[in-house]
Amino acid sequence: MLNDTSLHHLDISHIRSSCASCSLRELCLPVGLNEQEIQVLGDVVSSKRKIQRGGYLHRTGTKFQSLFAIRSGFLKTCVLEEDGRQQVTGFHMTGELLGLDAISTDMHTCDAIALEDCEVCEIPFAKLEEISRTIPSLMRHFHKIMSREIVRDHGVMLLLGSMKAEERLASFLLNLSRRFLIRGYSESEFNLRMTREEIGSYLGLKLETVSRAFSKLQDENIITVDNKHIQINDLARLKLKMGNSSCVT
Amino acid sequence: MLNDTSLHHLDISHIRSSCASCSLRELCLPVGLNEQEIQVLGDVVSSKRKIQRGGYLHRTGTKFQSLFAIRSGFLKTCVLEEDGRQQVTGFHMTGELLGLDAISTDMHTCDAIALEDCEVCEIPFAKLEEISRTIPSLMRHFHKIMSREIVRDHGVMLLLGSMKAEERLASFLLNLSRRFLIRGYSESEFNLRMTREEIGSYLGLKLETVSRAFSKLQDENIITVDNKHIQINDLARLKLKMGNSSCVT
DNA sequence: TATCCATTTTGATTCAAATCAATCAAAGCA
DNA sequence: TGCTTTGATTGATTTGAATCAAAATGGATA
Numbered sequence: 001m002l003n004d005t006s007l008h009h010l011d012i013s014h015i016r017s018s019c020a021s022c023s024l025r026e027l028c029l030p031v032g033l034n035e036q037e038i039q040v041l042g043d044v045v046s047s048k049r050k051i052q053r054g055g056y057l058h059r060t061g062t063k064f065q066s067l068f069a070i071r072s073g074f075l076k077t078c079v080l081e082e083d084g085r086q087q088v089t090g091f092h093m094t095g096e097l098l099g100l101d102a103i104s105t106d107m108h109t110c111d112a113i114a115l116e117d118c119e120v121c122e123i124p125f126a127k128l129e130e131i132s133r134t135i136p137s138l139m140r141h142f143h144k145i146m147s148r149e150i151v152r153d154h155g156v157m158l159l160l161g162s163m164k165a166e167e168r169l170a171s172f173l174l175n176l177s178r179r180f181l182i183r184g185y186s187e188s189e190f191n192l193r194m195t196r197e198e199i200g201s202y203l204g205l206k207l208e209t210v211s212r213a214f215s216k217l218q219d220e221n222i223i224t225v226d227n228k229h230i231q232i233n234d235l236a237r238l239k240l241k242m243g244n245s246s247c248v249t
Numbered sequence: 250m251l252n253d254t255s256l257h258h259l260d261i262s263h264i265r266s267s268c269a270s271c272s273l274r275e276l277c278l279p280v281g282l283n284e285q286e287i288q289v290l291g292d293v294v295s296s297k298r299k300i301q302r303g304g305y306l307h308r309t310g311t312k313f314q315s316l317f318a319i320r321s322g323f324l325k326t327c328v329l330e331e332d333g334r335q336q337v338t339g340f341h342m343t344g345e346l347l348g349l350d351a352i353s354t355d356m357h358t359c360d361a362i363a364l365e366d367c368e369v370c371e372i373p374f375a376k377l378e379e380i381s382r383t384i385p386s387l388m389r390h391f392h393k394i395m396s397r398e399i400v401r402d403h404g405v406m407l408l409l410g411s412m413k414a415e416e417r418l419a420s421f422l423l424n425l426s427r428r429f430l431i432r433g434y435s436e437s438e439f440n441l442r443m444t445r446e447e448i449g450s451y452l453g454l455k456l457e458t459v460s461r462a463f464s465k466l467q468d469e470n471i472i473t474v475d476n477k478h479i480q481i482n483d484l485a486r487l488k489l490k491m492g493n494s495s496c497v498t
Numbered sequence: 499t500a501t502c503c504a505t506t507t508t509g510a511t512t513c514a515a516a517t518c519a520a521t522c523a524a525a526g527c528a
Numbered sequence: 529t530g531c532t533t534t535g536a537t538t539g540a541t542t543t544g545a546a547t548c549a550a551a552a553t554g555g556a557t558a
Contacts, residue, residue, distance in 0.1 A: 079403070103395070150349055151354075153406065157402065157406055160453060195504090208545090211507055212545090414515070445535075445537095458515055459536095463537090464538080476536075
């Protein structure tokens with residue numbers, strides 16, 4: 001249901017340490033490029049930026065100029081409703097690309113807020129488009145990234161449209177688990193960066209309902225919850241919890 | 250909330266009659282291109298295809314080769330769940346582009362089914378990518394179309410995550426209304442092409458709930474419902490029904 | 499360390515939508 | 529023409545999540 005967002009980008013965790021000073025290799029973009037092409041692309045990824053926990057990477061309504069590749073850290077994207085409350089549209093981690101929604105109107109359509117200290121690379125979009133003209137594989141790859149975002153969103157739509165609270169939470173946890181695994185972390189034990197309220201906002205539930213769903217899964221010995229620390233005791237049964245819903249394979 | 254999908258493509262209704270034999274001008278792509286560029290693009294849009302009501306434009310799992318631009322007609326896209334039931338992910342009409350989700354894996358991730366007789370133009374994707382290298386404005390436009398699909402999906406996610414049944418239906422009707430208006434049809438009176446069940450599937454509701462929401466809006470004299478025929482009596486009040494939710498402007 | 503604030507958990511109650519069920523209307527077919 | 533099927537409406541009941549409310553926990557800081 002929640003499609004594996006990590007697929008947007010690629011599994012770059014294994015090449016992570018190969019080039020400490022060069023951020024580019026860690027990015028989601030330079031797939032299947034030769035040395036020279038990577039060089040060209042390197043000139044595009046201009047600046048590196050740090051964002052403190054709680055800080056904004058970009059805000060709704062501001063001018064769009066660059067995509068952002070997350071080098072490290074964890075962010076949420078959310079839209080602010082008139083009444084002041086915010087709805088979370090996604091959680092994002094290392095290797096993912098932010099800002100795709102802003103291409104349509106040249107304005108950011110959501111806020112991106114760091115849930116922990118982050119490092120991101122800024123990729124000026126005009127430049128990216130320009131060089132993608134000369135590197136077909138880069139263009140194709142970029143298109144796949146955008147398309148995957150669409151597929152992922154369809155998965156979330158399905159989740160919101162047809163799953164119960166517990167199923168949603170199971171789906172959410174499995175999605176996180178998968179993404180941690182791909183990045184070389186434990187798939188069965190991790191710390192949540194977001195509050196119950198943020199999870200609820202993302203899953204279309206109230207925070208109390210999220211909390212109860214956590215407790216329920218714990219009562220069934222499927223997971224162990226200690227505040228933000230989550231341990232998945234029975235991955236198989238957690239998957240069963242999602243029921244007949246599609247995706248998440 | 251439901252963003253105006255018509256923005257994906259463009260308002261091409263006004264140039265519709267200018268060139269009866271040439272399908273290209275009716276498409277969503279040739280925006281701001283000069284004569285020569287349109288010529289080039291014209292070579293790409295190879296075949297025109299007709300699909301009968303109930304027929305498939307494409308099926309989940311089949312190989313992706315082309316995008317499809319809808320010339321006329323009305324389709325739904327849906328994913329099939331294991332249990333056999335289907336979840337509708339979108340309704341699509343003239344001028345819209347289908348198949349964007351398939352770019353990611355080179356396979357279609359959903360079924361596209363005609364809700365009435367349709368005409369579509371097939372746009373081989375590889376060719377589109379190739380010529381977009383030589384026509385920057387075309388590439389940029391294509392990227393905007395993809396990005397808008399993402400923004401639209403975020404709108405639906407918001408709807409599914411935070412709106413009540415009646416608000417969802419109001420949002421849905423207003424979205425349709427807007428899209429009909431842009432295409433030169435009445436914004437206040439139209440025929441639905443889909444069943445209550447399909448609407449429900451799209452909105453994350455059961456068909457009975459959809460039916461009740463229709464009846465409720467009719468009782469309040471906001472709309473008049475005669476089976477598939479919908480008349481919007483009070484557009485302003487219908488907008489109010491969406492409450493504090495964002496979007497749909 | 500004590501205090502404060504934010505977050506989380508849990509319980510009781512209410513409410514909206516799902517479910518179950520029946521009827522009705524329209525469309526297609528023999 | 530009547531018969532069958534599909535789709536739509538409406539009512540009664542159940543159920544899952546929201547809401548209201550209180551208590552417990554954790555983390556930050558003076």
